[in-house]
Amino acid sequence: MASLTTNNWRKLPIVLTELCIDTTLRCGQSFRWRKTQHDEWSCALHGRIVSLRQDSTYLYYKSTWPSAKYLNLSSSTASTNGDSNVEGDDTKALLQRYLNLEPNLTLHYEHWSLIDPNFKKKAPTFSGVRILRQDAWEALIGFICSSNNNIKRISQMVGKLCVHYGQFIGHIGEEVFYDFPTPEALSADEVETHLRDLGFGYRAGYIAKTAKSLTYCKPQGWLQSLCNLNPYEQNSNYKQFLSGGREGYREAHSQLLQLQGVGPKVADCVCLMGLGWSEAVPIDTHVLKIAQRDYKFDNSKYKNLTRNNYEAIGNFFRTLWGKEAGWAHSVLFAADLKVFSERSSVPRGIKVTETNKSETMVIKRDLEMDESTNEVPEEISNFQEDKPRSRRVKRQKVL
Template sequence: MTQYTARLTGAVPFNLQETFECGQCFRWLPGDDGSYTGVVGRNVITLRTDGDDLLVAGLDQAEAEQRLIPYLALDEDYAAIQEQFRRNTQLAQAVDYARGIRVLRQDRWEALCSFIISQNNNIKRIRGIVETLCNTWGEPLPGGRSSFPGPEVLASLTEEDLQPLRSGFRAKYILDAARKTASGEVDLDHVASLPTEEAAAELCRIRGVGIKVAHCALLYGFHRIECLPVDVWMKRVMSTMYPQGLPEELLPYAGIAQQYLFHYSRSHPELFEA
């Protein structure tokens, strides 16, 4: 039986399933009791909802508050953000469908590498590749999980070494990202200090990183919530719902709006049937 060691209060609006299964992260696995277990840094953490609170296993109270309040974006006023979103008819439907989504603050390198892997891929396969990457080159952690390997670990590998991942053309992109990041040629701390479009341009120096992957890395790893990654689903959303682009008042929160719209559109493909 899971021993919960911390409690985070007032986590509303927040939903574990909606947040961890909306396509923004790949290492949180559901349990039979509605809990989710994932890896944050070198901690294996289990979360379960208890009313408006979150029960935490794997961290003590002080650690949970320090690590998970920012990671889960519990320090942001999503009720106020959603109130603004609901003034837009199309976005209101997406918010009300999954109001418990929050955009996580993930590790920069993990987000960059994961979204390089995500290119032309489905979520189930991305999860498998990421987990194999971690189990092969990460540090062993409790419960059979492993940490996400840092760029310095992957930088010395070859495409042949990465064959167990079955990542195809993405292998050379993973290695280029690892080498440029480990060497400091692309300095993620420096990227974090740049204006958004300059930061995206810096990430695009990595082989195989285009504007969509760069914006995903910035949104999920650097918490640039103004970034609007556009994949196949979002192209459909924008052409169908917002042919003139998102309204100006939504642009500062475009990445959060995108997450609601992305999840809603994937769950309602009939919206785009001719």
Template sequence: MKIKEVENGIILEGVEDFEPAHVFDCGQCFRWIRQDDGSYTGVAMGRVINVSKLGDDIHIDNTSLEDFENIWYEYFDLGRDYKALKKDLAKHDENLKKAVDFGQGIRILQQDGWEMLISFIISSNNRIPMIQRAINNISESYGRKIGTYRGQDYYAFPTPEDLAQASIEDLRECKTGFRDKYIYHTTRAVLDEKIDLKAFVGMEPELCHKELLKFKGVGAKVADCIALFGMRKYNSFPVDVWVKRVMQEFYGADDMSLPKMRKYGMDLFGEDAGFAQQYLFYYVRELEIGKK
């Protein structure tokens, strides 16, 4: 991979295993929006950037080489050998090989733990457009304005201190639904108990999962999503309706409870369970495999 600076951005030349549609539409993030030209504009790490792919090159607009080196290289997980990872996963079984081939450009983003905590509380029993709307409402109401990009204003995700200004009623006004009280109490817990969410990254996976379950509105699936996408716990195995279908269709888990299915997936795929889950999830959701 070569990096070339251009006006207001950079180009990653010859980058492999990076398809923007696979990365941004695989359920791991909510602030990346597909544009009319097929590119994606997103808000992350207090910045707004646009990502597009032309040939084998990835264009990142509205950034600098310094920000790429300090933020985006890690955020897009560019230090990981996805080619080797996919090769290992494809050896596991034919269904996983098909899933890896189908979603070959997926990368698991290294997102902010606090933002993932609140975002996936909002995601509980919710549809993606509604999740995106609620997160944007919260950010516009309580986050710092980043600036205007291509004629639209963008706001950073609010810090715990910023979000603590909101009452339960205020959060309801942001279209969070029944999750308003969970967001409120979780925000208060982070501040009142002086919880350092960055410390969760260094925790053992099961301890991290256990600690996440202490937050209001966080069940097993939500905790696994937060752990996988915000806390670098790559053996996590979130089980939603699509992954449940995967496990029933492909792996004989018809009679398993969701907790048993979660453990089965973690045991089956080991340290790379989170990556396997993402490829399988994207595969069955996009092709609607097992949908009745």
């Protein structure tokens, strides 16, 4: 077993209304965090195991490092790691970025509650939902795995990718941790067949082809070039171009659609949670139901997620909530997840100003559908092209 060094617990002053890890780490953004001993959340990130726990006023964190000789790290990472000394440990900076701690979430919640009565009803029991700033490559592969899948199985698939192709980091108790595999590790010719043997189904081809595309076809740094380099910019004139999103967001979304297994929803997930485009609003059948139920979208007109309907719903939410529409969307998304359906009280330290039990409906999410036994040819199960039609002809469902 590899030699491990664990740094002491350190803390960041952050209240539950600014970050609730029990919600944020379980609401379908990241699929590798696991609850380990002593009610801690742990995940392998950038060559170390990061562990988190929280009370009403502090986020506590520690890093567990293997000895450098057990890791195949780049020289820059190895020098940063040193041999696990606190002085060279960049875990604080890593977490501040990964957990996206710069935006003032309380102010955003207050703003969304003022302009959206439905958000105001749901927000008190779901305070502290932040959008993570994950590695874009991990977000891309994780959400390719999400097609016609549920959160438990997505997590299992991502776990298999790490075990079979990622760097071993170490153990915490009986839990074994591996880092997320690189594109190069998933680009070998035998990867697709192996992933099919592991139960990935048609997603095996998407993952292998996407890894090869980034490794051999795309310019180095291509995916990172799609990132929002200034995610916290304040622009008083943003409404003039926000309905369809900023130019950089639209370009990133368009580029991602060129990859195997990436449809509009997966592209928006990657834009929001991996590339820093806060106006991205991923829309699946679950969000479609929210739009119909809570925002009065006509059930007959918006029966299916055609291209026009997808864009119309996204533009509606961007116009309603503003530049951080994806953040607001994720709060309502979490509020309807089955895993939180029995939540009857808010985390400590959060003042409840208004509740409405009639609103706590459980609606089946796209990521909670039972796995289909049939092969699906493209990531289009919840997305359909508009077809030209006569006004006198009833629209047929596009398969």
